Amino acid sequence: MVDNKIVGKAKPPLEEKIKISLIVNEQAKELFVDATMRLVDILREELQLTGTKVSCGIGRCGACSVIMDGKLVNSCLVRAYQSDQKEIITIEGLGRNGLHPIQKAFLEEGGFQCGYCTPGMIMAVKSIFDQYANPTAEQILEGLSGNLCRCTGYGGIIRAIQKLAQL
Amino acid sequence: MKFTYSNNLQRSLIRPDGVDKVTGKLKFLTDLSFPNMLHGKILRSAYPHAKIISISTKKAEELPGVRAVITSKDVPGLNRFGLIFPDQPVLCDERVRYVGDAVAAVAAETEEIAEKALQLIEVEYEPLPVIDDPEQALLPSAPRLHPDGNILHQASYQKGNVEEAFQTCDVIVEETYELPRQMHAYMETEGGVIVPEKDGRITVYVGTQHGYKDRFQLARILNVPESKIRVVSSPIGGSFGGKDELNIQPYGALLAIKTGCPVKIHQSRRESVRSGLKRHPMKITMKTGASRNGKILAHQVRIIADTGAYATLGPAVLDFAVEHATGPYIIPNVHVEGLSVYTNNGVAGEFRGFGGNQVTFALEGQIDRLAVKLGICPMELRKRNLRKADDLGPVGQEIAPTDGAAQVLKAISQSPLLNKKESIEWGEGTDRWKKTGIGVAIAMHGGGLGYGRLDPAGGRLSLNEDGKIEIAFGFEEFGQGLLFVIEQLVIKEIGCSANDIKITIGDTDRVPRSGSSTASRGTSMVWHALQRMKDPFKKRLLEKASQCTGVPATQLYLGPIGIWSCGLNSEPLITYQQIAHETKDDPIQIETEFHFPTTPHSIPGGHYLYSFAACAVKVEVDELTGIVRVKNLEQAVAAGPVIYPTGYLGQIEGGSVMALGYTLLEEAIMEKGKYVTENFDSYLIPTINDIPHSMDITAIEELYEGDPYGPRGVGEIGTVAVAPAIAKAIYDAIGLWVTKLPVSREEIVKAVNQREMREWLTTKL
DSSP states (O other): OBOTTTSOOOOOOOOOEEEEEEEETTEEEEEEEETTOBHHHIIIIISOOTTSOOSSSSSSSOTTEEEETTEEEETTSOBHHHHTTOEEEOGGGSOTTSOOHHHHHHHHHTOOSSOSSHHHHHHHHHHHHHHOSSOOHHHHHHHHTTOOOSSSTTHHHHHHHHHHHTO | OOOBOOBSOOOOOOOTTHHHHHHTOOOOGGGOOOTTOEEEEEEEOSSSSEEEEEEEOHHHHHSTTEEEEEOGGGOOSOSEEOSSSOOEESSOSSEEOSTTOEEEEEEESSHHHHHHHHHHOEEEEEEOOOOOSHHHHTSTTSOOSSTTOSEEEEEEEEESOHHHHHHHOSEEEEEEEEEOOOBOOOSSOSEEEEEEOTTSOEEEEEOOSOHHHHHHHHHHHHTSOGGGEEEEOOOOSOOTTTTSSOOSHHHHHHHHHHHSSOEEEEOOHHHHHHHSOBOOOEEEEEEEEEOTTSOEEEEEEEEEEEEESSOTTHHHHHHHHHHGGGTTBOOSEEEEEEEEEEOSSOOBOOOTTTTHHHHHHHHHHHHHHHHHHHTOOHHHHHHHHBOOTTSOOTTSOOOOOOOHHHHHHHHHHTOGGGSHHHHOOSOTTTSTTEEEEEEEEEEEEEESSOTTSOOEEEEEEEEOTTSOEEEEOSOOOSSSOHHHHHHHHHHHHHOOOGGGEEEEOSBTTTOOOOOOSOTTOHHHHHHHHHHHHHHHHHHHHHHHHHHHHOOOGGGEEEOSSEEEESSSOSSOSEEHHHHHHHTTTSOOEEEEEEEOOOOSSOOTTOOSEEEEEEEEEEEEEETTTOOEEEEEEEEEEEOSOOSOHHHHHHHHHHHHHHHHHHHHTOOOOEETTEESOOSTTTSOOOOTTSSOSEEEEEEEOOOOTTOOSOOOOOTTGGGTSHHHHHHHHHHHHHSOOOOBSSOOHHHHHHHHHHHHHHHHHHHHO
16 A cells, blocks of 8 residues: 555645845845745855744744844744845844843843743844833733743743843 | 742853853754755654555655665664664664654755655555554554564562551542653754764764763664764753654764765654654552551552653653652552553653653642541641651662652741732632632652663863863753853862863763763762862862972962962962963873762662652632633752752743643644644643743752762752642642643533532532
């Protein structure tokens, strides 16, 4: 018995390449990529910005969180054609002149352990503070509900935010 | 809403890997890329159990961009792996036993082409009956999954006579507990790059918990001497036990050797769920009897563990569960029997807690049920049966004396949560459908691998040519903060500053053998190694400094930057750099090798060093939806001195929340041997919305008088007592004894319905 689901789809991958222009961490980039290439792969593979991580690939964990035109997005769910003409901020765009206060708070309060969720988590925290100068506990919970951390149990992350927001 | 995360731990300095982690600069091994790098993909079995009739890779090989396709024929050495004994095929040839079994692998110029090539590999299977339940696997009619049958391992412990003792008991509780298949859910899935080097060696850049063990297993598979393999294995994006066994390394290595190019494999989350290890599902039946005055007299335990298709660390996990079946209690009559059984389910293996979580859930459940039946306060019942400092260990073995059990019980009994008055703050009474309850549980957990197991440790301390005090261990950094622990201990024991230290870990070409980074042993073994190395190292440095400066060694000491002379000085007499220059031809280097402390009694797997935890929780049960929320959580932990407060706190908080997930949310569901939960959309781990609004962690640092063994690791202990505490709190809230995890919302709603119906019937009719 042959597993029909696995056999017989013998087409080499064909993709239409497109030219996209985007601004990544204040630098203009022009790229010629597959139209459906994921933004996370553009960042990691085309631009060597490996700070942005991939973990679930379906927009459930937030490890690939970046800020696109001022909004937090899962970059695994954004395709190349959707990122054209957009402005992107990744973890590498933060604290280029010394550590950003969020990064400093994470360091001091143990807001990470393995560090794999950390870039996405920090971008999500930044997005909260971009929206609210003094976020409430509810706004923080809502803002971080799409970012999974398996190591810390979120205690250190909340301490870091409390330090920033004086909750 | 207010969060409080208080603790008695003074928070500390910044960990050595911290800045690179918060800036995204840190390169995980799955972030690496190399020139001419190819991408690898692994074809996993289409069936949970089948014969392989044929495999044709021709079409895949013909796909443009494909550089190599491998099957079992391409394995030059032993086509098997496994940490205890090698029974898992690297690439299956005749038969597949679970959906994670590898059948073929491809290296191609892009990941997309490799993926496409997998679809072109034609595998003809003949499906075989699927054994998806361990009890079914034990039936005489069940097909044999391995030559020796379907029992991987049996373990037992017996003392006294339980049958006779039950006759004398006033109260007996018998219950069966079912524990789920939990996924480690490390955020970085398995992956890395394997690079063929010009000198004929290969470098394996893939995370693991024991680089040397990977090297050993890979050498056996590749049929090359171990010296031809370098394993670079840190940093790692989480492991929790899940990356201790080989995962993608053999496929990457075989493909890299075949193509002569670096090969990267980074499993998708789905691939990771399908092939990765899980926590052992267990069914545990306990019968426990006590006298009227609350003395537990007899305890009978039967454990059936579903180990899945292959052995990996299954036997050791079962031994651990059997050992911990009486926990910190002294019971005169005990009979524990455990079976670990092969099935066609996902492979279960090492996972933080190592069998202790399952059996402690059952044991603490028994204690709470007995307490209710006896009408004795559950804390008091625990106290009456608790071990004393110099009692033997749980399987009758000599252990390092410890009063940790009493320490944690005392600490948790002072928790404000146990004082009902103080704990009312979450709006009880405002919603008539929300009920709150309190639960407490305690746990005892062995560290190290146990008696009769190779459990070597070691380290190296040297003054390197750059004038840095280099400390090297074969341990791994997967987030736990081991680098910080090493740094802080070196500063404390040697007297230098952080800037003087170079830490080397996670590279078999550069580190000594230290054993595995498992079993809560890392911190403990670093401390032990330094105790052995510090004095000879200091002595040699001081002698050299004395020789160079003419000042007697007795007037010198090690400090920041170099060697200082006693008295008021603004700079060292001689710097480490200068000494390194002077010792160029005979570098100062101290190495140590030793064994993890073990019990002198020959009880396989029996432990010698134990840590303890007590957990108190307050839950809120919504009777309309069945949703259980843990509102407050406290843990008291007795594991010796704290080296890295932030790390310690993070281990206990993180462990608590992982255990909260285990109790309320997580189950890698399998139906007929196939995963139903394939990603984080259906396998739910706690989000920031699921955690308690307060977590209080207390570290009890005081060791028993004369204890020479220093700090114990805390990687696991924080995960053990949480589930039974939550279960008791649910009983406290709504009167339902939970026996199966994760707690089912349907079960709660049903129980509430039945109770309300009874109440309605008795009051209205």
